Every structure is written in structure tokens, then in C-alpha cells.
Amino acid sequence: MTAATMFEKIWRRHIVVDRDDGYTLLYIDRHLMHDGSAMGFAKLRERNIKVRRPERSFATPDHYVRSDSGRIDDIVDPRHKRMIEQIGENTTAHRVTLFGLGDARQGIAHVVGPEQGITQPGLTLVCGDSHTSTHGALGALAFGIGTSEVAHVMATQCLWQRKPKAMRVTVDGQLGVGVTAKDVILAVIGKIGAAGAVGHVIEYAGSAIRSLSIEGRLTVCNMSIEAGARAGMVAPDDKTIAYLEGRPFAPKGADWNAAVELWRTLPSDAEAVFDREVRLSAADVEPMMTWGTSPEDALPISARVPDPASVADSAKQEAMQRALDYMGLTPGTRLDELPVDRVFIGSCTNSRIEDLRDAARIVRGRKATVPAWVVAGSGLIKRQAEAEGLDQIFREANFEWREQPGCSMCVGMNGDIGKPGQRIASTSNRNFVGRQGPGVRTHLVSPAMAAAAAITGHFTDVRQLPV
Amino acid sequence: MQPFTTLEAIAVPLDQPNVDTDQIVPARFLREPRQIQAEIYFYDLRYDDEGRPRPEFVLNQPSYNGARIMVADRNFGCGSSRECAVTVLLDNGFRTVIAPSFSDIFFNNCFQNGVLPIRLDADRVKQIREMLHFSPGARIAIDLANQTVLGPDGKTDHFAVDSFRKDCLLKGVDDINLTLSYEGDIAAFEARQRETMAWLG
Numbered sequence: 001m002t003a004a005t006m007f008e009k010i011w012r013r014h015i016v017v018d019r020d021d022g023y024t025l026l027y028i029d030r031h032l033m034h035d036g037s038a039m040g041f042a043k044l045r046e047r048n049i050k051v052r053r054p055e056r057s058f059a060t061p062d063h064y065v066r067s068d069s070g071r072i073d074d075i076v077d078p079r080h081k082r083m084i085e086q087i088g089e090n091t092t093a094h095r096v097t098l099f100g101l102g103d104a105r106q107g108i109a110h111v112v113g114p115e116q117g118i119t120q121p122g123l124t125l126v127c128g129d130s131h132t133s134t135h136g137a138l139g140a141l142a143f144g145i146g147t148s149e150v151a152h153v154m155a156t157q158c159l160w161q162r163k164p165k166a167m168r169v170t171v172d173g174q175l176g177v178g179v180t181a182k183d184v185i186l187a188v189i190g191k192i193g194a195a196g197a198v199g200h201v202i203e204y205a206g207s208a209i210r211s212l213s214i215e216g217r218l219t220v221c222n223m224s225i226e227a228g229a230r231a232g233m234v235a236p237d238d239k240t241i242a243y244l245e246g247r248p249f250a251p252k253g254a255d256w257n258a259a260v261e262l263w264r265t266l267p268s269d270a271e272a273v274f275d276r277e278v279r280l281s282a283a284d285v286e287p288m289m290t291w292g293t294s295p296e297d298a299l300p301i302s303a304r305v306p307d308p309a310s311v312a313d314s315a316k317q318e319a320m321q322r323a324l325d326y327m328g329l330t331p332g333t334r335l336d337e338l339p340v341d342r343v344f345i346g347s348c349t350n351s352r353i354e355d356l357r358d359a360a361r362i363v364r365g366r367k368a369t370v371p372a373w374v375v376a377g378s379g380l381i382k383r384q385a386e387a388e389g390l391d392q393i394f395r396e397a398n399f400e401w402r403e404q405p406g407c408s409m410c411v412g413m414n415g416d417i418g419k420p421g422q423r424i425a426s427t428s429n430r431n432f433v434g435r436q437g438p439g440v441r442t443h444l445v446s447p448a449m450a451a452a453a454a455i456t457g458h459f460t461d462v463r464q465l466p467v
Numbered sequence: 468m469q470p471f472t473t474l475e476a477i478a479v480p481l482d483q484p485n486v487d488t489d490q491i492v493p494a495r496f497l498r499e500p501r502q503i504q505a506e507i508y509f510y511d512l513r514y515d516d517e518g519r520p521r522p523e524f525v526l527n528q529p530s531y532n533g534a535r536i537m538v539a540d541r542n543f544g545c546g547s548s549r550e551c552a553v554t555v556l557l558d559n560g561f562r563t564v565i566a567p568s569f570s571d572i573f574f575n576n577c578f579q580n581g582v583l584p585i586r587l588d589a590d591r592v593k594q595i596r597e598m599l600h601f602s603p604g605a606r607i608a609i610d611l612a613n614q615t616v617l618g619p620d621g622k623t624d625h626f627a628v629d630s631f632r633k634d635c636l637l638k639g640v641d642d643i644n645l646t647l648s649y650e651g652d653i654a655a656f657e658a659r660q661r662e663t664m665a666w667l668g
Contacts, residue, residue, distance in 0.1 A: 016656045017649055023631040025649060027656050029667060036497070039550075047643070055668050064498075079498040123667075130548040130572055144572055146550035148579035148642070156646045158653060162629055164571075194485050195542035195568055228542060230571050251666035259666055294485045315540070315593075319484055413494040420516065432489045432546060434511050 003271035005166045006235055007201045010141045010266065014124050016158055026161045030118055030140075031153050032109045032127035033059035033096065035083040040128060040150030041090040051094040052157045058118050058249075059091045060099040062108045064414050065406030067346075067375045070101050080414065094154075107378025107405040110134040110348035114218060115378055117247025121236035121263040126153055131348050131429065132231075133224040137217035138244070139236035139266055141201070144225065164199055164230045165275040168268075170206040173282035178463040180358065181216030182350060182427070182446035184208065184280075185223040186288035190298035192278060197229035200276065203268060204234050208282035214243040215354035222349045223429050226295035235267035287462050289335060290431045290444040292323035297431070299335060301449070301461045307331035326433055327441045328421070336459050338443075341422040343372035343454040344436075345447050346402075347410035350427035351377030353384050355447040360390045361467050362451035363397045372399045372454035373416075375408040399454065412436050425453040468581045470639035474562050475608040476535035478619075479525055480596035486539060487546035488573065492555055494547075504551050505558035530603035538596050538607075539566040541589065544573025553580045563609055565616065567592050578632045581639065583609070585616060585626045595619070611637060 004012075017025040033040070037059065044051070051057055064083040066075055075081040084101065091098040099105040099112060106112070110131050113119040121139030126132060128150040135142035149159055169188055189196070202224050209217065217234045224232025234240075241260055244250045251259040286300035299306070308320040308331065324331065329338075345351070345359050356374065374394050376382035382405055385391055391401045402408065408416045410428035412435055418424050420439030427450050428435075431442040443459065452460040496507050512524050520527045537556065543566040544552055553576045556564065562582055567589035569577075577584040587595075598619045599605055605619035611633060616624045634640070646653075660667065 017652050019631060021630040021634075023629065025646065025652070027653070027660070049643075077498075083498060128548060130546065144548040146548050146553075146572060146576035146579060148550060149575065152642050152646065155643050156653065157657075158646055158649075160631070160642060160646070162631075194545055195570075198542065198568055198571060228545065228570060255666035259664075262664070294487075296485075315482070315484070318482070322483070411494055413497055417495075430487075430489070430546060432487045434493050435489055438493070438495075438511060439516065 003269035003273070005268040005272040005274060006139065006203055006233060006266050007141060007166050010122055010124065011163060013122065022162055023160050024163060025158050026124060028126050028153050028157055028159060029056060029123040030125040031057040032113055032118070032125065032132070033057060033087070034109045034127070034129065035061040035064045035087045037128050037150055038083060038086040038090065039147045040154055041094070043147065043151035044154050049155045051096060051154045054095040056157065057096040058099070058113070059087055059096050060106050060109055060112050061087050061101060062406045063411055065101070065404055066414055067373070067402040067404050067406055067408040067416050070404040072101055077415070104379035104383060107381065108348045108351065108407060110222065111351060111377035111381065114138055114214070115247070115380060117244050117250030120244060120250065120259070121240060122266050126159065130225045131222055133229065134218050134222040134348055136224070136231050136233035137214060137221040138240055139233060139263065141231055141233065143231045164201045167197055167200040167202050167229070167276040167278065168274040169202050169204050169278045169280070171204065171208040171280045171282050172206040173208055175208055175282045175285060178287055178448060179285050180446040180448060181212050181219040183285050183288045185220045186290065186295070186298040186444065187280060187285045189223065189227045189295050190288070191280065192227055194226060194294045194296040195228040197224065197227040200229055201231045201233065202227070202229045204232060209234060210237065213354055214239055215352040218352065219349055223295065226429060236263045287446065287449050289449065289459055291327065291329060291335060292320070293326055293431055293433050295429070295431060295444060297323060301336055301459060303335055305329045305331050305333045305335065336461055339423065339458045340370055340425045340453045342370055342418055342424045343368070343450050344409040344424055344426040344428065345373065345450050346375030346377070346408050347428035348377065348407070349429045350447050351375060351381065353381050355427065356381070356385045356390050359447040359451040360393045362448050362462060362465055363399065363455065364393050366397055366455045368398045368454040369457040370454055373402055373409065374399055375402045376405050378405050381405070409436055425450045425459065468639045468641055471562060471581055471583050471611055471636040473608070473610050474535060476606060477531060477533050477604055478536035478538050478599055478607040479531040479534040480599040481525060481537055481539045482596060484540040485542045485545055488544055488549050488552035489546055491544070491552040492549060497549060497551065501551070501554060501558065504555050508555035508559060528603065533560070535560045535562055536607050536609070537561050537564045538592060538599060539564055541567045543569050545570040548572045550576045550579070553577050553582055557582055565592060565595070578636065579642065581636065583611060583636060585609070587616065587624055587626060591624060
């Protein structure tokens with residue numbers, strides 16, 4: 001057999017039907033559901049169909065959860081409450097495993113999947129959410145789908161797909177002090193653009209990616225969609241296997257050995273050819289932040305607000321001006337002089353234990369000068385952080401240690417939003433117009449950079465705050 | 468799903484690149500029923516902070532009333548997977564979006580709802596948008612069977628579309644029914660997988 005990429009190997013293992021018109025009926029091993037999946041269940045009801053493989057499906061409420069309370073009766077908006085109730089009703093009716101409110105395993109779907117060992121190397125995994133690309137960090141082929149496709153997977157456990165192209169992003173070298181996985185992915189998106197990987201599955205490779213923890217790899221793969229990629233992946237290695245061993249839904253005993261044997265065969269062959277190659281030097285990556293309204297508007301913290309006059313293309317100039325107007329920025333201003341009104345640490349990008357430790361390291365012994373929230377990605381992460389005393393560090397620094405894990409301020413649909421005109425340092429993944437509430441200005445940063453901004457009240461090069 | 472064969476209609480130009488699905492349906496409206504979502508589409512671009520229509524926004528201009536084709540810029544529909552970003556277009560009469568590129572998820576969601584996304588060369592799309600600005604109310608004709616777009620200048624462009632998606636659109640075929648006809652293949656796959664990856668159950 002010819003040399004194959006990891007993506008190619010996983011794709012081949014999941015072909016149910018290959019049509020000669022280029023379309024493949026692809027088998028889906030895992031389906032994650034959240035409170036927004038109610039519409040998919042409704043489509044199934046219309047046809048009187050049951051979920052085909054309930055034991056392959058897992059659900060947890062995240063989008064509509066309030067971060068200040070885990071009690072469903074505290075949800076004021078009856079429509080939000082209904083979304084959370086429905087996930088309970090639907091998973092009961094269809095015998096799907098639910099990690100509901102009140103269960104310590106509840107959290108953001110893209111945090112819960114890896115944490116529970118549901119996400120594994122070599123699997124196909126989908127969810128009705130664009131950030132499903134996250135799960136590729138463990139060597140799975142994982143991508144987001146719309147409601148019709150959610151219903152399709154529920155009914156058939158398959159999807160019609162045209163095979164995407166393969167792209168490799170290689171990051172070699174050693175990341176500098178204070179430079180994290182978030183900075184790497186912001187640098188990648190800044191380099192290739194928000195549509196830079198459309199139609200492609202990205203494999204992240206190179207020594208800098210290998211040296212990232214699983215948490216870091218999850219952050220990198222999470223934002224693949226912000227570069228337009230169908231999915232992001234990292235080859236499974238010893239770290240992946242060590243991470244998965246003993247997790248509740250990971251294989252056990254003889255199955256574990258068989259699984260590991262298979263996982264070892266997944267990495268791309270040395271001679272495998274990618275449709276596109278992009279390279280970055282780890283040493284060149286600085287702590288990053290976004291200035292505009294697309295994740296591609298990413299710059300090192302040492303940079304200044306860009307000037308539309310410096311761009312030749314008139315359409316680009318216009319888009320840049322529109323972003324500057326919305327963000328309330330003047331060209332030439334140093335990014336590290338921009339004041340911050342509020343800080344959010346959380347989301348499927350950066351709410352894992354390592355993210356919270358990174359932020360706590362900066363916060364320890366200091367005080368926040370602006371309102372700052374920390375929302376853990378799952379109940380288990382929250383519990384672990386509390387066992388490590390991280391919540392105390394945050395509380396003593398006047399951060400709010402929020403009660404209930406969920407998407408919170410990343411999605412602007414659960415009541416956690418900013419006020420018009422507020423400038424927010426956010427560890428989330430999208431700085432779109434209105435993403436965190438109408439008129440809110442979002443700047444994407446790493447957890448450490450968000451923590452630093454909360455302390456100083458303006459964007460700050462985290463390397464200038466001694467730990 | 469309503470079949471798509473030909474369409475001849477007013478086209479509206481939307482100049483911004485990277486129009487994300489939060490612009491098409493802001494998150495705060497996601498829990499609303501489809502009927503309300505159709506009314507609020509592009510809300511923050513159509514209305515100012517006080518809820519007054521922004522006259523400069525193209526969808527507020529009466530000369531484009533009745534438009535059924537949107538001509539957009541690169542990476543249209545990027546961001547979240549929300550399918551209502553497609554259904555609000557459909558419910559406002561749009562059956563086609565023409566752009567240099569689309570996000571993958573939005574592109575797939577279009578075909579699930581009988582909307583035809585057409586990719587054309589960026590320079591040509593820009594040229595068409597300029598014509599539509601210059602002559603508001605100008606029309607475009609689309610023929611899916613022949614895969615052609617007849618521009619306001621009388622020039623015909625050929626577009627690519629997967630034959631699988633094309634057939635489904637022309638016939639208005641629903642994916643789920645099609646897939647259920649492959650039940651034998653799916654069951655055979657599952658039987659094989661039970662042997663090779665027993666731990667998945």
C-alpha cells in the first residue's frame with residue numbers, strides 16, 4: 001500500500017459506500033450532543049425514527065447553561081430552561097448517555113469527550129458544533145455539522161462526505177517562555193487567514209506540537225475551524241496513550257492492548273504527501289492577541305494597531321476600517337496600551353486544568369483591577385482545580401470563580417454577555433461582531449495573557465509580569 | 468426539500484469578506500422559532516443600536532426588494548455550524564448564494580435545505596457585485612442542470628457542483644431517505660467493525 005497520511009488512514013477505515021461521483025458514505029463512531037441538538041431530535045420525531053446507535057452517542061448541556069447556577073430552576077428565561085429540559089427528555093427517550101446538570105461529569109461537550117475517554121485515536125466523531133475539531137488532538141477525525149446532518153447521523157450513524165484535502169502545519173523548535181498553544185494557533189490563523197484551510201483537514205506536526213501537552217493540542221485543534229479547516233488532528237503518541245489510560249469510556253484489559261496496537265499504526269507515513277504544507281518556527285511565535293473582528297486579525301502583543309492605509313487592496317482596506325470602527329481603535333496605538341474592561345477565562349478553547357493553572361500562576365498574590373471571570377470546562381475540572389487550591393488563588397485576587405461549567409461568555413446565548421462598547425480580553429475562539437453581546441469588543445488571548453490583562457487593566461505582555 | 472432547477476431573479480450584492488453566521492443570525496436569536504429568525508436575519512447589520520434601519524445596508528434598499536440571489540465575498544458563512552444561517556436566507560426568498568468561497572459547514576448546510584451555493588472566480592464575483600451596485604434590481608439567471616450563471620452583463624459563467632449534490636437538488640431528494648436505502652452496507656460495516664474494534668461496542 002502507498003504511503004498514507006493519518007487522515008487518509010482513518011478515512012479509509014470508515015468508508016461504508018464509495019460512489020463513483022466522488023461521494024462517500026462515511027461511518028461515524030461517536031456522536032456528541034448538547035442542548036442545541038434538540039432540533040436534530042425534533043427532525044427525528046417528525047419521521048418517527050429512533051437514534052440508530054444510542055450507545056455511540058453522548059450528551060451534555062453546555063450552550064444554554066448559566067454559569068452562576070447548576071440548578072435548572074434558576075434559569076429565568078423559559079426558552080433556555082426548555083433547551084436544557086429537552087436534552088434530558090430526548091436522551092431518556094432515545095437511551096443516550098447524558099451527563100446532565102448536577103452530574104460532576106457535565107461540561108462543555110468538547111471538554112467532556114476527551115476527559116471521559118469518549119474521544120479516541122482513529123475514530124470518526126461529529127457534533128452539531130463547529131468546534132468539534134477539538135477532538136482531533138487525540139488523533140480522531142472530528143468535525144462539526146449542521147442540524148440536518150445531526151439528524152442524519154442520529155438516524156443512520158453515517159454521513160455523506162466528499163473527501164477533504166490534507167494539509168500539514170509543521171511547527172518546529174521550542175516555544176519561548178510565556179508562549180502557549182493558544183499563541184501558536186493564533187499565529188497559524190494570522191498566517192494562513194480565516195479561510196486559509198477551507199476544504200482541508202489539518203495535521204499539526206513538528207517538535208513544538210509534539211512537546212505540547214494533550215490540553216495544549218486540544219486548544220490548537222479547537223481553533224482549526226477559525227482557519228476554515230474541516231478538522232484538525234495531531235498524531236497519537238505516548239502522551240495520548242497515557243492520557244487515555246483508565247478514562248471511563250476508554251477500552252480496558254485486552255481491548256486496551258488491541259486498541260493501543262491499532263493507535264500506533266495511525267501516524268502519517270514518513271513518505272505521505274500532503275496537498276499543502278505550511279511551516280512555522282516556534283521561536284518566532286510571541287504571545288498573541290487579536291485586534292479586529294476575525295480570528296485572522298492576530299498580532300504579537302508587541303505590535304501596534306494596523307493602519308488600513310498600509311494595505312493596497314481597497315476591499316481589504318474597507319474591511320479593516322470597518323473592524324477598527326467596531327473595535328474603537330486608532331491605527332498606530334500600541335496593543336499593550338489598550339485598556340480592558342472585563343476578562344473571561346473559559347470556553348472549549350481554554351477551560352481545562354492546565355489553562356486554569358497557567359492563569360493562576362500569573363494571578364497568585366495579585367489583584368484584578370477589572371471584573372474577571374473563570375468558568376471551568378467541566379465539573380471534574382472544577383473539582384480538580386478546587387482540590388489544587390486554584391479557586392482560592394482566583395478568589396483572593398477578586399476573580400469570580402463561577403459555579404457551573406458551560407460555554408458561558410463564549411457564545412452570547414445563555415445570559416453571560418458583556419455591555420455594548422466593553423473591551424473584553426477573552427480566552428475563547430471568536431472575536432466576531434456581537435459574539436459576546438451586541439457592541440462588545442472581543443480580543444482573543446491565552447489564559448495567561450487574559451490573567452495579566454485582568455491584573456494590569458490593559459493588555460500586557462505576560463512575560464513582563466514576574467511569576 | 469424543494470427541488471432546485473432554474474432561477475431567474477434580482478440579485479443583491481454583499482461586499483464584506485468573512486460574513487460569519489453570527490452576523491446572519493446573532494446568537495441571542497438562536498432559541499427563537501424559525502418564523503421569528505426569518506424576521507431578524509442580519510439584524511445587527513440591518514438595524515442600529517436604537518433599532519432604526521440602517522439605510523446604507525444593502526438589504527434595506529427597496530431597489531433590491533424581491534431578491535432571491537445573494538452575491539457575497541470570500542469565506543461566506545464562516546463560524547458556527549448553526550443551520551438557521553441557511554434557513555433564514557431560504558425563508559427570505561434566497562435560493563442561491565454566489566461567492567468566491569464558503570465555509571465548509573455552511574456549504575454543506577445549504578444543500579440540506581435546497582439552497583444552491585455557487586463558487587465563482589473572485590474577480591468575476593467582484594465584477595458582478597459592482598454591476599449590481601451600479602444597476603440595483605439587475606437580474607441573474609441560474610441553470611443547475613447546465614451549471615451556468617447568466618450575469619447582468621449577458622455573460623455566462625460555468626460553475627462546478629458535485630454530481631451527487633446536483634442530483635439531490637434537482638430531484639429535491641432528502642439525504643436520510645437515500646442513506647436508508649444503503650441499510651445493507653451499513654449493517655455489513657457494523658458487523659466488520661465489531662470484529663476489528665470490539666471495544667467500541
